[in-house]
Amino acid sequence: xxxxxxxxxxxxxxxxxxxxxxxxxxxxxxxxxxxxxxxxxxxxxxxxxxxxxxxxxxxxxxxxxxxxxxxxxxxxxxxxxxxxxxxxxxxxxxxxxxxxxxxxxxxxxxx
Amino acid sequence: xxxxxxxxxxxxxxxxxxxxxxxxxxxxxxxxxxxxxxxxxxxxxxxxxxxxxxxxxxxxxxxxxxxxxxxxxxxxxxxxxxxxxxxxxxxxxxxxxxxxxxxxxxxxxxxxxx
Numbered sequence: 559x560x561x562x563x564x565x566x567x568x569x570x571x572x573x574x575x576x577x578x579x580x581x582x583x584x585x586x587x588x589x590x591x592x593x594x595x596x597x598x599x600x601x602x603x604x605x606x607x608x609x610x611x612x613x614x615x616x617x618x619x620x621x622x623x624x625x626x627x628x629x630x631x632x633x634x635x636x637x638x639x640x641x642x643x644x645x646x647x648x649x650x651x652x653x654x655x656x657x658x659x660x661x662x663x664x665x666x667x668x669x
Numbered sequence: 670x671x672x673x674x675x676x677x678x679x680x681x682x683x684x685x686x687x688x689x690x691x692x693x694x695x696x697x698x699x700x701x702x703x704x705x706x707x708x709x710x711x712x713x714x715x716x717x718x719x720x721x722x723x724x725x726x727x728x729x730x731x732x733x734x735x736x737x738x739x740x741x742x743x744x745x746x747x748x749x750x751x752x753x754x755x756x757x758x759x760x761x762x763x764x765x766x767x768x769x770x771x772x773x774x775x776x777x778x779x780x781x782x783x
Contacts, residue, residue, distance in 0.1 A: 655700060
């Protein structure tokens with residue numbers, strides 16, 4: 559039973575355009591949602607998070623939107639850069655700081 | 670550099686064998702988490718320790734065990750290995766101030782079972 563789903567295995571975007579990565583969840587008890595970025599041969603690194611009581615959080619080129627009624631969140635990257643090419647994992651926090659991860663979306667930004 | 674150190678980085682072994690993966694958390698972090706990433710899968714939570722005590726358990730097989738030592742480093746023991754245990758094993762740590770759920774991950778240990 560996948561509580562966090564990323565339905566798009568990959569996404570290709572032109573440099574300078576917007577990248578939108580999507581994530582759906584089923585557990586309404588999650589209290590924080592996070593995005594992690596992962597380069598090959600490296601561990602995941604934290605990108606941005608949002609509390610379940612908010613609907614938007616912005617950090618530079620990265621914005622995360624949360625729609626609780628739809629149990630959906632998205633990560634917007636504007637403008638996309640070639641260095642953003644990586645695997646992006648959506649994660650949701652359960653009790654005790656345990657994170658439940660989605661399967662990841664491979665983002666390719668073409669120059 | 671996340672500050673989390675995992676050894677070994679790569680490990681190749683045979684079915685039926687036993688291996689130990691080691692993790693040193695960031696300085697001062699009391700919580701250690703273990704995750705497994707199989708091919709094309711997301712990160713699956715295995716187990717969490719907090720200051721030496723088991724805090725949460727995920728889908729960890731009975732053949733797997735873990736512990737956190739007084740110096741806060743942790744070890745994940747995998748025994749009676751099967752082909753399907755081949756995966757990347759990540760360790761992560763967090764501090765008591767990690768209220769937003771942010772975890773700091775090591776680079777992972779890639780286990781190949783032949």
